[in-house]
Amino acid sequence: NAMTSPAASPADVCFVQVEKKFDTTTALHSLDLEIERGSLFALLGPSGCGKTTTLRLIAGFEQPTAGHIYIRGTDVTGLPAYKRSFGMVFQSFALFPHLTVAENVAFGLKMRNVPKPEIAAKVAAALELVELGTFADRYPRQLSGGQQQRVALARAVVFEPDVLLLDEPLSALDKMLREQMQVEIRHLQQRLKMTTVFVTHDQEEALTMADRVAVMKDGRIQQAGTPRDIYDRPLNEFVATFLGASNIIEATVKGTEDTGTVIDVAGNTLRIRAIPATTGTRLRFALRPEKISIGPITGSTTTGVSATVREAIYRGSQTLLYLDIGGMPVNAVVQNAGVEPMNLEPGAVVALHWDNANMVALEPTP
Numbered sequence: 001n002a003m004t005s006p007a008a009s010p011a012d013v014c015f016v017q018v019e020k021k022f023d024t025t026t027a028l029h030s031l032d033l034e035i036e037r038g039s040l041f042a043l044l045g046p047s048g049c050g051k052t053t054t055l056r057l058i059a060g061f062e063q064p065t066a067g068h069i070y071i072r073g074t075d076v077t078g079l080p081a082y083k084r085s086f087g088m089v090f091q092s093f094a095l096f097p098h099l100t101v102a103e104n105v106a107f108g109l110k111m112r113n114v115p116k117p118e119i120a121a122k123v124a125a126a127l128e129l130v131e132l133g134t135f136a137d138r139y140p141r142q143l144s145g146g147q148q149q150r151v152a153l154a155r156a157v158v159f160e161p162d163v164l165l166l167d168e169p170l171s172a173l174d175k176m177l178r179e180q181m182q183v184e185i186r187h188l189q190q191r192l193k194m195t196t197v198f199v200t201h202d203q204e205e206a207l208t209m210a211d212r213v214a215v216m217k218d219g220r221i222q223q224a225g226t227p228r229d230i231y232d233r234p235l236n237e238f239v240a241t242f243l244g245a246s247n248i249i250e251a252t253v254k255g256t257e258d259t260g261t262v263i264d265v266a267g268n269t270l271r272i273r274a275i276p277a278t279t280g281t282r283l284r285f286a287l288r289p290e291k292i293s294i295g296p297i298t299g300s301t302t303t304g305v306s307a308t309v310r311e312a313i314y315r316g317s318q319t320l321l322y323l324d325i326g327g328m329p330v331n332a333v334v335q336n337a338g339v340e341p342m343n344l345e346p347g348a349v350v351a352l353h354w355d356n357a358n359m360v361a362l363e364p365t366p
């Protein structure tokens with residue numbers, strides 16, 4: 001495939017049309033993937049979408065049934081795990097309970113026959129990195145969940161692998177600790193500039209931590225891009241709704257003018273940026289609830305789209321609104337600060353406003 005010459009690409013990890021079948025299950029369909037050197041890349045998707053299989057293929061725990069995998073420009077397809085250079089952190093941490101913190105971290109170095117004085121120095125540096133310098137002689141059972149996780153991280157990075165692989169490393173931790181560790185792992189990864197692949201089913205985690213995210217479903221990458229790309233410009237309905245709440249706005253194309261395309265949304269005429277669609281075509285758009293603002297219906301000047309309030313839920317700083325535009329349900333989140341109190345009782349009619357540039361035309365989900 002001349003389009004994806006791995007030698008010429010700056011990617012540290014590169015999949016070229018990688019397929020993975022288990023008997024009759026196809027876990028991955030012809031996956032193409034490029035992970036830039038020094039970046040943190042998140043594989044995000046629901047259970048069974050193929051995230052872990054992708055990670056295990058990078059490690060060499062599994063081999064593809066078709067296609068090629070390159071690490072730092074070298075074709076590693078078929079190379080077993082023990083001949084590859086990666087550090088890995090698992091969901092369960094997988095520390096050795098009978099070894100101290102320092103011995104846990106030293107384990108991989110001993111296996112690689114690193115000289116003893118060098119081991120001591122590297123272990124001390126790795127523990128310093130995760131701020132566990134004073135915990136070297138403790139046993140895992142004497143540590144909190146977050147500390148155990150940091151030991152697992154130190155153990156994974158201590159031999160300076162080409163790639164760091166993290167398989168849902170935070171899912172065993174409670175919410176507060178998880179959010180703290182998200183930031184810690186991100187800082188550690190940036191300090192080390194270590195190419196890192198992170199598996200998660202938590203969209204906020206992926207958006208918070210990653211340079212780039214691949215959203216997966218049914219063994220296919222639905223979209224890969226920066227957190228902002230995939231959140232603001234989702235390609236299809238799956239990506240739009242998997243990454244948090246999104247309205248799906250149904251529309252019919254009424255025609256095209258010099259200024260753009262005219263569409264009908266539940267009886268309202270809207271003008272959007274010109275898109276190549278013929279009159280009568282039915283389209284679906286994603287529109288985030290926070291992109292919608294509300295105002296009163298003011299006399300005869302009908303700007304905006306009129307909507308009926310179904311329910312308003314007060315949330316302190318915000319109000320969550322369930323609305324209806326000519327029978328089409330739409331949600332909005334409005335900030336309460338400085339907003340004139342309005343009648344938001346069920347049945348009240350309000351005007352909705354949004355920048356049509358925030359309506360993202362969706363492709364069918366493959």
Ligand code: ATP
Pocket residue numbers: 022023025026027045046047048049050051052053054201
């Ligand atoms: P989860 O979040 O639940 O771990 P995942 O996205 O990591 O899910 P994978 O573990 O990669 O998903 O699995 C992808 C598909 O491949 C699933 O349908 C799974 O049942 C199947 N699969 C994975 N490993 C094997 C195996 N060793 N034998 C048979 N089928 C497998």
